[in-house]
Amino acid sequence: MSASQYRIVQSSGASRIAAALGLIVLALLVLAPYWAGRADLRLLGEVLLYLSLASLWNLLAGYAGLVSVGQQAFVGLGGYALFGLTMFGGLHPVLAVLVAGVIGGLVAMPVAALIFRLRGAYFAIGTWVMAEVFRLSAAQVSALGGGSGTSLPTPVVQSLADGRDAREALSYWLALAMALLALAVVYGVLRSRNGLALTAIRDNELAARSLGIDIWRTKFTVYVIVGALTAATGALLFLQKLRISPDAAFSANDWTAFVIFIVVIGGIGTVEGPIIGVIVFFLLRETLADLGTTYLIILGMFAIGVMLLAPKGLWGMVRARSDIQLFPLRRKVVAKPKD
Amino acid sequence: MSPILRLDQVSKAFGAIKVADSLSYELAAGEALGVIGPNGAGKTSMFNLITGTMAADSGRLFLGSEDITTLSAPRRCRSGIARSFQVPQPFGGMTVFENALVAATQGADMALGEAEEHCLDILEQTQLMAKANVPAGKLTLLERKRLELTRALCARPRVLLLDEIAGGLTEAECGALVETIQSVHASGMAIIWIEHVVHALLSVVERLIVIDFGRKIADGEPRAIMTSSQVQEIYLGIGANA
Numbered sequence: 133m134s135a136s137q138y139r140i141v142q143s144s145g146a147s148r149i150a151a152a153l154g155l156i157v158l159a160l161l162v163l164a165p166y167w168a169g170r171a172d173l174r175l176l177g178e179v180l181l182y183l184s185l186a187s188l189w190n191l192l193a194g195y196a197g198l199v200s201v202g203q204q205a206f207v208g209l210g211g212y213a214l215f216g217l218t219m220f221g222g223l224h225p226v227l228a229v230l231v232a233g234v235i236g237g238l239v240a241m242p243v244a245a246l247i248f249r250l251r252g253a254y255f256a257i258g259t260w261v262m263a264e265v266f267r268l269s270a271a272q273v274s275a276l277g278g279g280s281g282t283s284l285p286t287p288v289v290q291s292l293a294d295g296r297d298a299r300e301a302l303s304y305w306l307a308l309a310m311a312l313l314a315l316a317v318v319y320g321v322l323r324s325r326n327g328l329a330l331t332a333i334r335d336n337e338l339a340a341r342s343l344g345i346d347i348w349r350t351k352f353t354v355y356v357i358v359g360a361l362t363a364a365t366g367a368l369l370f371l372q373k374l375r376i377s378p379d380a381a382f383s384a385n386d387w388t389a390f391v392i393f394i395v396v397i398g399g400i401g402t403v404e405g406p407i408i409g410v411i412v413f414f415l416l417r418e419t420l421a422d423l424g425t426t427y428l429i430i431l432g433m434f435a436i437g438v439m440l441l442a443p444k445g446l447w448g449m450v451r452a453r454s455d456i457q458l459f460p461l462r463r464k465v466v467a468k469p470k471d
Numbered sequence: 472m473s474p475i476l477r478l479d480q481v482s483k484a485f486g487a488i489k490v491a492d493s494l495s496y497e498l499a500a501g502e503a504l505g506v507i508g509p510n511g512a513g514k515t516s517m518f519n520l521i522t523g524t525m526a527a528d529s530g531r532l533f534l535g536s537e538d539i540t541t542l543s544a545p546r547r548c549r550s551g552i553a554r555s556f557q558v559p560q561p562f563g564g565m566t567v568f569e570n571a572l573v574a575a576t577q578g579a580d581m582a583l584g585e586a587e588e589h590c591l592d593i594l595e596q597t598q599l600m601a602k603a604n605v606p607a608g609k610l611t612l613l614e615r616k617r618l619e620l621t622r623a624l625c626a627r628p629r630v631l632l633l634d635e636i637a638g639g640l641t642e643a644e645c646g647a648l649v650e651t652i653q654s655v656h657a658s659g660m661a662i663i664w665i666e667h668v669v670h671a672l673l674s675v676v677e678r679l680i681v682i683d684f685g686r687k688i689a690d691g692e693p694r695a696i697m698t699s700s701q702v703q704e705i706y707l708g709i710g711a712n713a
């Protein structure tokens with residue numbers, strides 16, 4: 133047989149069914165402002181923004197091996213950029229979200245150049261220190277309320293859309309768009325040449341370097357993309373909250389601990405993992421949140437349980453039984469049917 | 472004709488151990504050069520120096536007319552140097568085909584579509600097509616050696632470096648591998664091949680160099696070298712057919 137008798141397939145039966153189901157879910161989500169109550173809509177918006185954060189952190193840590201515990205630096209940066217740009221730059225909030233993303237990407241470049249010098253645990257610590265520096269800096273900006281923060285002025289809020297319902301719907305749709313964008317970018321990166329390079333680096337750095345992969349540049353690209361999208365997500369999170377303070381914006385608990393929980397529970401290093409994880413996390417939160425601190429203890433125990441019983445997360449458990457991929461990344465060589 | 476690869480007084484030492492000692496030679500375009508020498512002589516180190524995973528203490532390296540002495544390993548691969556590792560270094564979680572794709576998209580800088588075609592052709596040539604969808608971590612030794620060759624070829628090099636690729640194979644496996652390497656060489660690829668399986672080596676290369684303690688101690692026509700007293704002396708010690 134000659135090579136021309138083979139072709140490459142990426143989709144599978146499961147992925148086509150998943151795509152069809154995904155479209156139905158997407159339609160339901162797009163229409164949510166028409167069927168969901170105000171509280172549910174807010175919750176859904178938050179779920180979607182967490183999905184964005186989790187997918188991005190998964191790309192960073194699960195694929196690029198950049199285990200950052202300081203992504204709150206970019207969430208907070210995005211939030212503060214939104215407030216600054218709308219309050220003092222006169223930008224429309226939606227435009228400000230986009231600009232916040234660009235700022236996130238630009239800031240990620242020098243940050244990467246600095247922290248990429250650190251290895252392993254030192255890298256993680258470096259990212260956290262960086263986030264603390266950001267938080268302390270934000271507290272110095274008296275125009276944005278210094279350490280106690282500020283609220284988004286009513287005119288800015290009203291410029292978003294006419295009437296509260298329209299504003300809440302728009303804010304929700306922006307969250308939905310953000311989650312879709314993050315998923316699409318993560319999936320797109322992983323299917324690209326860069327995605328192959330990331331997986332190769334993860335498997336064998338020596339071979340990767342010898343086959344032409346510039347490890348630093350590959351990881352730098354991922355870090356900047358993730359920084360940009362995380363900042364845009366941060367801007368949307370605080371567009372929902374309408375109030376910002378350094379402690380809320382740069383919260384390691386809210387924007388890193390919970391996000392890591394989601395990714396690890398769902399399955400790190402898989403596109404599907406964060407989706408599963410975010411559903412599980414919010415189910416737990418909504419049913420147990422009334423328990424106060426006990427809720428956090430249960431969350432921790434749950435995480436430990438999953439890590440012991442299914443080290444690759446819930447989606448990893450599924451993958452161990454079948455080679456199913458809802459977002460196919462494998463490229464299979466198949467023989468063309470003879471004609 | 473100007474050489475495709477040139478080493479000029481390349482030296483490297485680890486403490487008292489000299490792994491390369493003023494190493495100089497040229498490789499002509501399309502030439503197949505064999506390298507022999509005792510274990511620990513510095514043969515693999517020479518490949519590390521050429522590919523840039525090890526930095527030389529002194530001396531210069533040229534690929535064509537380009538001075539590559541200060542280029543990083545990935546840049547050298549993109550410029551046209553690809554190698555197989557003596558101890559196979561597969562991307563264990565990726566399939567054979569994906570391993571090949573990495574080399575084609577990165578080393579040869581191809582777009583994905585073009586890379587897929589190229590990799591299929593190479594897999595055909597190296598007889599690994601039947602294993603295309605198998606995770607590289609699950610391959611046998613022979614298949615891993617073939618994958619090393621496959622990946623190197625997928626990077627579309629100008630100079631191919633093979634490090635003991637026939638070591639540990641059965642006679643029949645070795646014969647099949649030699650045929651593949653012969654076909655690669657026949658296509659005009661310049662090759663440097665380190666090998667202890669001398670008869671396999673001699674069926675491909677037209678020139679041989681001998682390395683000992685990081686020094687080049689012989690360079691020339693293979694059969695003349697193999698029968699020279701110097702080589703006899705070195706190999707006498709390790710019991711090859713002296």
Ligand SMILES: Nc1ncnc2c1ncn2[C@@H]1O[C@H](COP(=O)(O)OP(=O)(O)O)[C@@H](O)[C@H]1O
Pocket residue numbers: 485488490508509510511512513514515516517
């Ligand atoms: N990175 C290194 N650090 C220290 N010693 C090394 C290193 N790489 C190779 N060596 C030493 O250099 C010598 C030559 O090794 P090598 O080039 O692998 O020999 P060969 O391939 O000819 O068997 C050996 O003694 C080896 O232990």
Ligand SMILES: [Mg+2]
Pocket residue numbers: 514515516557
């Ligand atoms: Mg060796």
